Amino acid sequence: xxxxxxxxxxxxxxxxxxxxxxxxxxxxxxxxxxxxxxxxxxxxxxxxxxxxxxxxxxxxxxxxxxxxxxxxxxxxxxxxxxxxxxxxxxxxxxxxxxxxxxxxxxxxxxxxxxxxxxxxxxxxxxxxxxxxxxxxxxxxxxxxxxxxxxxxxxxxxxxxxxxxxxxxxxxxxxxxxxxxxxxxxxxxxxxxxxx
Numbered sequence: 045x046x047x048x049x050x051x052x053x054x055x056x057x058x059x060x061x062x063x064x065x066x067x068x069x070x071x072x073x074x075x076x077x078x079x080x081x082x083x084x085x086x087x088x089x090x091x092x093x094x095x096x097x098x099x100x101x102x103x104x105x106x107x108x109x110x111x112x113x114x115x116x117x118x119x120x121x122x123x124x125x126x127x128x129x130x131x132x133x134x135x136x137x138x139x140x141x142x143x144x145x146x147x148x149x150x151x152x153x154x155x156x157x158x159x160x161x162x163x164x165x166x167x168x169x170x171x172x173x174x175x176x177x178x179x180x181x182x183x184x185x186x187x188x189x190x191x192x193x194x195x196x197x198x199x200x201x202x203x204x205x206x207x208x209x210x211x212x213x214x215x216x217x218x219x220x221x222x223x224x225x226x227x228x229x230x231x232x233x234x235x236x237x238x239x
Contacts, residue, residue: 048167051139055193056174057183058145061203065174068237076137079125119159148192173197178204180216194223203232
């Protein structure tokens with residue numbers, strides 16, 4: 045049996061910095077070939093070498109990573125990545141899956157348990173959530189999704205720390221901790237970014 049490919053879900057409310065996190069991960073010297081499932085192109089700042097012709101657009105990045113847009117369900121997209129991997133001999137060590145800003149990561153994670161094909165070929169490795177330090181308190185007061193995203197996270201990346209004073213930042217950290225006391229918290233501006 046072949047080794048399962050780890051999948052890391054990247055969540056965060058609209059404008060929190062999910063793409064910033066993905067770009068940082070892709071630029072790190074980690075030695076992994078990463079397939080990235082995103083919602084829109086144009087925001088991933090790593091050049092691509094060629095487009096592989098499948099139903100979804102799958103780009104081979106200069107750094108050896110695959111990048112694709114999600115236009116079908118998760119299982120179909122991951123089947124496409126496996127097909128491209130096998131037919132073109134492309135190495136895929138990990139999949140980063142970016143959710144929409146309004147997505148609750150729990151049903152996405154549940155998909156990896158409920159869909160036999162995914163369970164056979166992939167393993168859910170972690171859920172990373174990006175928190176917008178400037179807007180999180182307002183967002184959680186008006187929308188349920190940011191709290192759901194934080195509550196389901198294994199690791200939380202704090203973005204826009206430099207845009208708030210330390211008093212506000214401390215309040216945001218305390219709110220995040222009240223929702224999820226167990227997730228590791230890292231400043232998104234830190235180098236290197238550890239998944």
